[in-house]
Amino acid sequence: MTRRACLVVLGATLGWLPLRVLSAPEDPGKSVLGEVTVTVYYATDGDPAAAGPKATVVGKALEKRLRNEEKLRFKHYRLLGDDTQPLFRSYENWAQPLKPSDEVLVKFEARSRPTKEATHLDLELWLSRKKILKTDVLLQGDHPLLVLGPEWRGGRLIIAVSLAADKKPR
């Protein structure tokens, strides 16, 4: 075999390996079934400025929605942060709505195969790096989970878990 032929064979082999790696079948457990959004609101009957200057006022419709429920009724609501993360077929995932702070974390995992109507999740709410709540919940379209959480600066945090608006389960 000539030297040129050896180089051709070597080049083809080195070129084939990366292609082989790139085209390897993906882990089916990582296929994305949808997206989950976790949002943290600050609700207070006091001065909403306590949430900080960057906290934004929520929309009127949401304010009305929250105020309709007696347990969630406050004078003011402010958005503190949110995070949208993919829902994997087999793996758990975490949402960190107040990042870089890990004061509020939500771990979620598909409990069953989502349908267009509903997504059944296993959820864990972690506060201050401690698991505070473990639950399963059925999220339906515009039917979120609202958790009235810990006190903070004279008000309380409301943690909302919902399906991402533009990412329906598939």
Next chain:
Amino acid sequence: MNTKPAETTLARWLDDDLEGTELAAFEASHAADATLLARREESRAWRASVAAAIPAAIEPAYPEFFNHRIAKSIRERMPKAQPRRRAAAAWRAWWMPASAAAGMVLAFWLGTKTGGTPQMMTLANPDAAQVAAQGPTVYTPEHGVDAEWFASPDAAATVIVLEGVDAIPDTLDFSDSVGLLSTANSTAALEPSDDAEVPE
């Protein structure tokens, strides 16, 4: 006349095994035979020399050991006794499967007679209404923390109220939350769409 002695009688005479009338009759016939007398003397001398060389009885070393080995070898060569099959096994071989099958048929028949068609719900295909009606399972591993859940038609949501949770220190500031800064439309997740109705 045949004067040759029978072989067995001769052998016994040589061994001094003949007695009484047999000995008298034999010696009367062959007492003059010098050849026979010489053979008898030779036989006697040989027996005497053997008796002098070998003790009368020699016990083998470790006789119990040898006896045990011999008995074991005999046992191994003998055909093993087959365990007797109990008489009940014969009818069991036929009746147990038959009775099991009959039981299954009976159970199936009873199942068809009790109630209507059951509602099947699998994990892969959950009945959303049924799951929603059951409500979430709520668990609070932290000591002193309680959680109460309810379906809120007013908020169109499932609500969980946590009590007993440690307050987040006021010194913590979430103003630099990345989610808050990067998501301009961050309230979209809970904002009802235009055609959705929020209960009054």
